[in-house]
Amino acid sequence: MAESTGERDASSSGPGPSDPRRWRALAVCLVAGFMTLLDVSIVNVALPSIKAGLHTPESDLQWVLSGYALAFGLVLIPGGRLGDARGRRAVFMAGLALFTLSSAACGAARSSTWLVIARLVQGAAGGLLSPQISALIQQMFSGRERGRAFGMFGTVVGISTAVGPLLGGLLIEVAGAQEGWRWVFYVNLPIGLVCLLLARRLLPDTPSATRVRPRDLxxxxxxxxxxxxxxxxxxxxxxxxxxxxxxxxxxxxxxxxxxxxxxxxxxxxxxxxxxVLDLALFRLRSFWLGCLMILLYFAGFTSIFFITTLFFQSGLHYSALEAGLAITPFAVGAGASAGIGGKLVHRFGRPLIAVGLTMVATGLGLTALAAHLVPGRGAGLAMAAPLLLAGLGSGLVIAPNQTLTLAEVPVPNAGSAGGSLQTSQRVGSAIGIAAVGSVFFAQLGEDSWADAYDHGLIVSVAFVVAGLVIALADVVAGRRGRGHEDRAPAPEPTRRTP
Structure with a gap:
């Protein structure tokens, strides 16, 4: 039923399943999504540069990081609901315009307070824009094409988070440590302007959208x-x-x-x-299990970049660029496998995600072992292969889970459902960074950086394993459900009266 609704919605306005413009429209969505998700992690390696350039206290540095994630998470579900009601293209463009302007304000900051406020606005704009992407994919694509599109979106999610430290390090290396952090934000300006122009031309409107009053929302x-x-x-x-x-x-x-x-x-x-949120969505097992699983996965997934960047820069004295390069194998692995995961999800379903989670847990465990066994600056090279394995697994988790979690969601509710799914990701990220960071800093006072890193990664692996348990429970429940259907007696044939 969701598929047919999606086809009707998509075909009635703008690029739909039969319109070749849908792939160009998807490209605009993915570039904008990459930009907003990149800003979650790209600032990690810029913190020393920000501290030197603005004489920022530690408390404000924390808000530069967490303020963005907090505002982003707060706006996701209301932003998705607003797109469903008022039109996804309009809300996408409003969020993108606000994100571009606030990026300029971040780059032009003259004080830490200015930067924190601009980051809060930037995070809210990202939260307004992001749920429109998954909703537009639901609207523009159906069947196997939808899995392929979500696979591409999953590639963006995985790569943007992992490649952020590398791009941040490159910008700071080129522009200089004192002012290089400003270009971490200024790089969004030309991308945002081009995306705005293309979004107006290519993105479809929402057929079910109407003019609504604020009290109706x-x-x-x-x-x-x-x-x-x-x-x-x-x-x-x-x-x-x-x-x-x-x-x-x-x-x-x-x-x-x-x-x-x-x-x-x-x-x-x-x-x-x-x-603002249709509670009937949580009657769908695929939806609520997918949200819970991705919350646990993101708790383990995003926390590794937080402590790995600290380990490389503060523990091993890597430059911002070297730290970014050391994390790149994860991004390469995620990018290589995410598209494959999107194509295979219709064939293998949730077991594919279970395989991916197993690979991530194994890769992170081997990463901790490599950091422990190889002391000094050589640790980064020793950790490359395990991080690559973890990245390959991650590509089989994010995109397929997005496809399966939203598969049964009616297209008119796609925005709020996508916002709910991404809110699970942001809540998981916050919980994971807090839990892993607490263990990491507690061990740092009494042991070496490598030991603290080992303990932090153990907590990350525990979150990933918890997500694996949820995925396996869904696999078992699905097989039992199919078994009951197979054993159900066939209806008796209707007898014809002579």
Whole structure:
């Protein structure tokens, strides 16, 4: 049913399954998505340069990193819902324009406060733009082509996160350590402007979109969800900056707010106000299991770049460029396998993701072993092959999971569903960085950098293994469901009356 709805929506306005422009439209989406996701990790290697250039205190440096992720995560679900209601092309272009302008403001920053505020706006713009991409893929493609398109999007997600340190290191190497950090943001300007022009020409509008009033967009639900996600993420993103255990009291507050949000959304169903999140989506096993699995995976996946960059730059005294090059094997592996994963997902389903998760866990375990066995600056070379294996596995996780998680979602709900899936990724990233970072810094005081790195990677592997357990549970449940269908008695043939 979702497929047929998608075909009707896509064909009624703009590039659809029969229009060759859909691939050019996809290219615009992927470039914009690459730019927003790149800014999650590219700033990691620029922090020493920012600190030197703006005399930034440690607390503000933390907000340069975590403020972007926090604002990004807060806007994803409301941004997806807004695109479903008002039109995905319009919301995509608004988010892209705001992202480009805020990137210019980041590059022009004259104080750390200026930079933090600009990063918050930039993160919110990325959260507005990002869910439109998965929704537009749902709208423009169907069947195996949809799996291929999500495979390309998965390549972008994997590569943008992994290649960020390398591109940041290159820009700082070319522009100089004092002012090079500004070009980490300025590089978005020409890309954003070109994408804006092409988006206006190529992206389809949303046939189901109508002119709606702000009160029709469930403002109470947006506030409850925003407050709940903020209370959930804040203690994790500020784990290193807020001493003591008082910050964890925000977690029961988050649980209470999200419970009230769920009750409110259930009350909105069937009324004139459209809920910001259709709770019926969570009755789909493929959807809620996919969200849970990717939350755990991103907790392990993104945290490795955080501690690996620290290990290379502060522990082994690599330059920003050297640190970026050392992490590149992961990006190469993810890019090589993501397209393959997108093509194979319709054939193998969730078992393909289980294989990918096993490869990631094995690769990260071998990475920790290499860092432990090879001391000094040679560790980066020793870690290349294990990181490549982990990257190859990652390409079989992100894109196929995106395809399977959204497969049964009706196209009119694609924006809010894609926002929910990406919110799971951002929540997982925040939890993983906080947990892995806490173990890493705790060991750093008493052992060497390599030992601290080993302990941090063990926690990352634990998150990936937890995601593997969820994927295997889905495989088993799916096989049991098919077994029950096979054993069900066939309906009796209708007897003809003479």
């Amino acid at each position: 469930d403002p109470v639900g947006v506030l409850l969800l925003g407050a709940g996600v903020l209370a959930l993420l804040l203690p994790f993103v500020q784990a290193q900056q807020w001493p003591g255990n008082g910050k964890w009291l925000l977690l029961p507050v988050a649980l209470a707010l999200l419970t009230v949000f769920t009750l409110w959304e259930a009350r909105c169903t069937g009324r004139r106000v459209q809920p």
